[in-house]
Amino acid sequence: MYNVREISPNIYWVGGNDRRINLFENLFPLENGVSYNSYLIMDEKTALIDTVDDSVTNQYWENIEHVLNGRELDYLIINHMEPDHCGNIEDVIRRFPNVKVVGNTKSFQLFHQFYTMDTKANEMLVCEGDELNLGAHNLKFVFAPMVHWPEVMMDYETTKGILFAADAFGTFGALNGNLFDDETDYDNVYLDEARRYYANIVGKFGAQVQAVFKKLAGAQVNMICSLHGPVFRKDIAKIMDLYDKWSRYVPEKKGVVLFYGSMYGNTENAVMALANKLGQRGIKDIRVYDVSKTHPSYIISDIWKYSHLVAAAPTYNMGLYYPMDNLLHEMIALGVKDRKVALIGNHSWASAALKTMVDRFSCMKNMTLICESIDIRSRLKEDQKELLNDLADAIAKSVLED
Numbered sequence: 001m002y003n004v005r006e007i008s009p010n011i012y013w014v015g016g017n018d019r020r021i022n023l024f025e026n027l028f029p030l031e032n033g034v035s036y037n038s039y040l041i042m043d044e045k046t047a048l049i050d051t052v053d054d055s056v057t058n059q060y061w062e063n064i065e066h067v068l069n070g071r072e073l074d075y076l077i078i079n080h081m082e083p084d085h086c087g088n089i090e091d092v093i094r095r096f097p098n099v100k101v102v103g104n105t106k107s108f109q110l111f112h113q114f115y116t117m118d119t120k121a122n123e124m125l126v127c128e129g130d131e132l133n134l135g136a137h138n139l140k141f142v143f144a145p146m147v148h149w150p151e152v153m154m155d156y157e158t159t160k161g162i163l164f165a166a167d168a169f170g171t172f173g174a175l176n177g178n179l180f181d182d183e184t185d186y187d188n189v190y191l192d193e194a195r196r197y198y199a200n201i202v203g204k205f206g207a208q209v210q211a212v213f214k215k216l217a218g219a220q221v222n223m224i225c226s227l228h229g230p231v232f233r234k235d236i237a238k239i240m241d242l243y244d245k246w247s248r249y250v251p252e253k254k255g256v257v258l259f260y261g262s263m264y265g266n267t268e269n270a271v272m273a274l275a276n277k278l279g280q281r282g283i284k285d286i287r288v289y290d291v292s293k294t295h296p297s298y299i300i301s302d303i304w305k306y307s308h309l310v311a312a313a314p315t316y317n318m319g320l321y322y323p324m325d326n327l328l329h330e331m332i333a334l335g336v337k338d339r340k341v342a343l344i345g346n347h348s349w350a351s352a353a354l355k356t357m358v359d360r361f362s363c364m365k366n367m368t369l370i371c372e373s374i375d376i377r378s379r380l381k382e383d384q385k386e387l388l389n390d391l392a393d394a395i396a397k398s399v400l401e402d
């Protein structure tokens with residue numbers, strides 16, 4: 001049974017949802033699956049915008065056949081060559097041998113690396129700013145290199161102000177029958193997952209996101225169609241504002257995320273005592289994570305959201321407890337910057353965790369240590385409580401007053 005939705009006169013969502021998948025990119029947990037969006041424009045010429053992952057191929061073809069209703073497909077536009085959107089390109093060409101496949105030099109390079117089909121006769125090369133007229137609809141190509149692959153481009157439909165944004169503005173989480181942002185309880189159902197998607201998938205490329213914003217400045221955007229998750233037609237300014245903040249690494253909220261590693265509970269004890277003191281000093285909405293328990297992608301998402309971070313971990317084999325080291329490496333790789341930081345190390349005979357954490361944070365830009373770090377010897381004792389009070393005072397002052 002086909003499953004499509006008209007999103008604007010003669011433009012259809014023809015994608016699919018995968019709720020069986022456990023890990024996105026075989027890496028990021030998906031509690032509620034993911035959608036692979038694709039859009040079909042029915043005009044004097046027909047144009048399909050991106051394809052979908054192999055997992056939803058059957059649904060996809062039922063959708064396309066229903067909407068085309070016997071017509072030929074004139075264009076397939078490739079905005080992104082990541083395999084979760086390209087699983088069906090060869091199939092499209094097999095079914096529509098005369099289709100023009102629209103892409104840029106890098107998209108075709110990548111296509112030929114992944115696939116073997118000879119597509120020379122079908123290829124239609126476009127450059128930045130080129131336009132493709134379909135009749136009543138007109139697409140302008142806006143290149144978005146490294147958001148988050150080098151070939152990425154967006155299509156701005158100039159007559160209706162619809163932005164086909166590739167992976168940008170995407171989210172984890174399958175669609176629930178409500179396609180548009182205003183039909184969903186977006187803030188409660190999708191926002192955290194959109195942030196987790198941004199931080200972990202696009203996060204490293206903030207400068208490139210900003211570059212696309214500059215190119216789009218002045219363009220009236222009435223609808224944003226991402227390749228994953230809901231279509232925006234109501235809160236466009238809000239999601240644009242969030243993307244602007246996220247891509248400039250500006251925290252959404254003043255607040256504290258404490259993340260710790262602990263084998264036997266002693267580091268955890270110090271962190272929970274500190275969190276309690278922060279709560280008593282008026283810090284609200286405190287976030288605490290055990291790095292051995294929570295997947296790093298969730299912690300990184302909150303690191304993007306909040307202004308202050310506390311990292312705490314024990315020494316392990318003359319180094320830093322592995323799950324914490326892994327998280328800090330991910331933060332370095334994603335270019336996390338501009339946060340206020342406090343550190344707590346722990347050791348029983350030769351300290352290495354604290355020094356390693358200091359080293360890791362020094363590899364990130366503009367991470368300010370807001371107070372002297374604490375290096376616990378096995379377990380924090382009553383006579384050291386002033387150290388913890390000083391730490392809590394400094395963090396609370398920085399969050400509430402600065």
Ligand SMILES: Cc1cc2nc3c(=O)[nH]c(=O)nc-3n(C[C@H](O)[C@H](O)[C@H](O)COP(=O)(O)O)c2cc1C
Nearest residue numbers: 262263264265266267315317318347348349350378
């Ligand atoms: C396998 C293992 C290796 C450790 N390596 C070191 C080490 O190299 N140097 C050190 O001072 N403590 C080392 N420790 C001790 C812990 O860092 C220390 O006991 C710490 O207080 C544990 O904190 P926790 O209760 O939060 O897990 C090691 C502990 C374990 C279990």
